Amino acid sequence: MLAKSHRDLDVYKMAFEAAFDIYEMTESFPNEEKYSLTDQIRRSSRSVCANIAEAFRKRRYEKYFALKLSDSEAEAAETQVWLEFALAHHYIDCEVYNGMEKKYEHIISMLVKMQIQSEKWVIR
Numbered sequence: 001m002l003a004k005s006h007r008d009l010d011v012y013k014m015a016f017e018a019a020f021d022i023y024e025m026t027e028s029f030p031n032e033e034k035y036s037l038t039d040q041i042r043r044s045s046r047s048v049c050a051n052i053a054e055a056f057r058k059r060r061y062e063k064y065f066a067l068k069l070s071d072s073e074a075e076a077a078e079t080q081v082w083l084e085f086a087l088a089h090h091y092i093d094c095e096v097y098n099g100m101e102k103k104y105e106h107i108i109s110m111l112v113k114m115q116i117q118s119e120k121w122v123i124r
Contacts, residue, residue: 006056011110015052015076018103019045022079025100029091037089041082047075048107055114059123066118073111080104 006012022045026038055068080101087097114121 003056006053009052009056011107011114012049012052012056014103014110015045015048015072015107018079018100018107019049021100021103025086025092025096029086033091037082037085037091041079041086044075044078044082048072048079051075052111059121062118062122065121066115069111069115069118073108073115076104076108076111 003009019042022041026042029038051068051072055065055072058064058068083092083097083100083104086092087094092100
């Protein structure tokens with residue numbers, strides 16, 4: 001099946017689920033983190049999804065498509081950094097961290113594969 005929308009992409013579905021998981025996880029973060037770590041990790045995780053959607057709508061332009069996927073990959077890596085901070089501050093435990101880290105590594109690998117194969121996604 002050809003994707004008719006960014007919502008049809010497995011990578012988008014996984015990124016959306018991960019962003020939702022992060023939102024729920026950060027509900028328990030301390031109030032003093034509200035405008036720093038909590039806000040940053042929520043923003044970056046959601047930005048992964050937003051950049052995938054933008055990339056999908058820019059498929060007529062292979063370089064722009066790849067650039068937006070690269071932006072999404074960077075946001076996913078940023079999210080991993082915020083997860084590391086959350087672990088270091090003991091806001092999450094190792095099990096939660098490892099699960100989210102694995103999920104984001106998979107998202108990143110999917111995004112990289114799409115970038116490498118960008119010509120397959122371009123609308124001609």
